[in-house]
Amino acid sequence: MEKLMDAIVKPEKGPGLELRKVPVPTPGPGEVLIKIHKTAICGTDVHIYNWDPWAAEHIKNPPMTIGHEYVGEIAELGAGVSGLEIGQLVSGEGHITCGHCRNCHTGNIQWCKNTTSVGVDRDGAFAEYVCIPASNVIIIEESLPEEVVAFFDAVGNATHTALMWDLVGEDVLITGAGPIGIIAAGICKYAGARRVVITDMNDYRLELARKMGVDAAVNTGSESLEEVMKEQGLVEGFDVGLEMSGAGAAFNQMLSVMRNGGKISLLGIGNKPIEVDMNLIIGKGLTLQGIYGRKMDNWHQMSYMVQGGLDLTPVITHRFHYTDFEEGFAAMNSGKSGKVVLDWTEKK
Numbered sequence: 001m002e003k004l005m006d007a008i009v010k011p012e013k014g015p016g017l018e019l020r021k022v023p024v025p026t027p028g029p030g031e032v033l034i035k036i037h038k039t040a041i042c043g044t045d046v047h048i049y050n051w052d053p054w055a056a057e058h059i060k061n062p063p064m065t066i067g068h069e070y071v072g073e074i075a076e077l078g079a080g081v082s083g084l085e086i087g088q089l090v091s092g093e094g095h096i097t098c099g100h101c102r103n104c105h106t107g108n109i110q111w112c113k114n115t116t117s118v119g120v121d122r123d124g125a126f127a128e129y130v131c132i133p134a135s136n137v138i139i140i141e142e143s144l145p146e147e148v149v150a151f152f153d154a155v156g157n158a159t160h161t162a163l164m165w166d167l168v169g170e171d172v173l174i175t176g177a178g179p180i181g182i183i184a185a186g187i188c189k190y191a192g193a194r195r196v197v198i199t200d201m202n203d204y205r206l207e208l209a210r211k212m213g214v215d216a217a218v219n220t221g222s223e224s225l226e227e228v229m230k231e232q233g234l235v236e237g238f239d240v241g242l243e244m245s246g247a248g249a250a251f252n253q254m255l256s257v258m259r260n261g262g263k264i265s266l267l268g269i270g271n272k273p274i275e276v277d278m279n280l281i282i283g284k285g286l287t288l289q290g291i292y293g294r295k296m297d298n299w300h301q302m303s304y305m306v307q308g309g310l311d312l313t314p315v316i317t318h319r320f321h322y323t324d325f326e327e328g329f330a331a332m333n334s335g336k337s338g339k340v341v342l343d344w345t346e347k348k
């Protein structure tokens with residue numbers, strides 16, 4: 001008889017999610033079945049929950065299980081899988097790449113032109129089990145805290161964006177104190193930045209960023225960033241900018257406070273095209289780098305940073321059992337949240 005499991009499913013095109021019984025997937029050749037311990041809710045999952053224009057464009061075939069931030073253990077190996085063992089603690093790279101395009105061939109799989117995503121294009125990890133290709137499995141050392149590994153996917157975005165540039169002794173501006181901006185702030189401090197300044201208009205999130213150790217958390221709706229720069233001893237502007245809001249206003253403000261020759265990495269995804277003063281970019285000789293996903297090496301870097309003392313627990317604000325997932329999404333939608341972690345072990 002077919003084995004069934006609980007899964008958080010987008011039942012049809014439209015708002016909402018449903019906890020349903022669905023078949024446990026069977027790992028095909030080269031695939032691995034993972035038993036989920038913990039998951040975390042990403043902004044993408046909230047788009048899917050709310051069924052905004054992004055979700056309507058990207059979720060093609062409901063019903064499907066969503067979710068892509070998780071930690072679990074290997075439950076079963078498909079035919080031909082070697083080098084992995086049942087019971088190993090793992091997470092998974094959520095982008096499944098083609099392996100034959102130019103970027104895949106040259107090790108830049110984050111730029112694969114045929115990439116598909118777990119929990120968006122195929123069944124995801126908000127379930128008791130998820131099935132992924134063996135090459136996407138990331139072995140996790142057992143000393144790492146599982147509730148942090150649960151959102152390593154997002155930590156990877158932050159790692160990729162932050163470690164794009166030299167940070168030692170540099171002054172960094174992060175626009176957007178969402179979970180990824182706050183995590184990036186912790187990484188910049190850990191990696192040796194002199195000052196880390198973060199902006200947002202959401203005081204709850206700015207307070208979380210302070211807990212992560214930023215030098216200044218600025219509400220740009222009511223405070224002057226230039227004043228804060230003076231207080232922090234900045235002379236010529238920020239050396240490094242990490243755009244993590246997706247808001248045109250934030251990016252334009254960043255351009256105005258960068259020093260000549262500054263470096264910017266862009267992670268935030270806007271919901272519409274933005275207007276930019278190109279002359280500022282040219283006149284200041286700025287370097288801009290778009291960031292998509294994470295590099296496989298980021299998985300190692302973040303594991304080692306956490307083992308080296310980077311504490312990411314301040315960004316966790318809510319913990320629920322998966323059966324209470326509605327409360328988790330409500331917390332995310334309230335704006336008064338950092339990371340929301342769902343437990344998939346048996347309810348105590």
Ligand code: NAD
Pocket residue numbers: 042043157175176177178179180181199200201202205220244245246247249250266267268269270291292293294
């Ligand atoms: P989030 O939406 O939770 O956080 C964005 C924050 O930006 C919010 O707190 C919001 O209040 C703030 N903000 C809005 N306008 C602002 C302004 N003018 N100045 C300063 N702050 C402003 O998002 P997140 O989950 O932390 O992710 C960060 C961004 O990265 C999002 O845009 C997300 O879509 C994007 N993202 C991109 C990738 C990628 O591969 N490129 C991957 C994951 C997430």
Ligand code: ZN
Pocket residue numbers: 097098099100101102103104111112113114115
């Ligand atoms: Zn490819």
